[in-house]
Amino acid sequence: MKIDPNKTWRKVEERLKHETHPKIRANLEIVLRHMKAEAVGDIDGLLETISPVGTSYDAYGSDDPAMNPKTLDAVRAFYENFIASGATKLELDVDRLVADEDCVVTEGVMRMAYPGATLIAMGHAVDDPEAFYLYESRMAVFWPFGEDGLAKGEDSYTGWDGFAGIAERKLAEVDLGELDPAQLKPA
Numbered sequence: 001m002k003i004d005p006n007k008t009w010r011k012v013e014e015r016l017k018h019e020t021h022p023k024i025r026a027n028l029e030i031v032l033r034h035m036k037a038e039a040v041g042d043i044d045g046l047l048e049t050i051s052p053v054g055t056s057y058d059a060y061g062s063d064d065p066a067m068n069p070k071t072l073d074a075v076r077a078f079y080e081n082f083i084a085s086g087a088t089k090l091e092l093d094v095d096r097l098v099a100d101e102d103c104v105v106t107e108g109v110m111r112m113a114y115p116g117a118t119l120i121a122m123g124h125a126v127d128d129p130e131a132f133y134l135y136e137s138r139m140a141v142f143w144p145f146g147e148d149g150l151a152k153g154e155d156s157y158t159g160w161d162g163f164a165g166i167a168e169r170k171l172a173e174v175d176l177g178e179l180d181p182a183q184l185k186p187a
Helices: 005-016 022-040 043-047 072-085 116-121
Strands: 056-060 089-099 103-115 132-144 153-158
Touching (some): 005 103, 022 103, 043 072, 103 116
Antiparallel strands (some): 089 103
């Protein structure tokens, strides 16, 4: 199973080719900027897409406060911790995209390469701290927008526990796709 991070924004770019409604187009452009900034670990660029008013990340199914930041500073800490975890090779293979003037919804299969050392620190029994293991779950992300034209955060829902059985899903180096620099240029 190859993780292709470039798939993450494929549907958004396809929709932007045909979207003519100015507000919906602006919302999609913000989501696209956010996705690409996240892919390269550009926290400042990512935070430029998040409104300071009413900021709220809600990972439904997790009551861990670190996974549910409610301020821009907490969102920054969330992404700093995410990058430090080493689990930044990811793909959200979006197969459903819904957008209106108030919200964008992306839904698909989330695949993430988790470092063995990170999984061990989280309490998962894996056989190789140097290897990567596949986290996989269906995920829907709602991106609500504020009056300032920025995303107020992310409301995410997962279909199942992507960590269940993760020790059995060791990835080979060839499974870790690379970002295509041409994909990261503005649309």
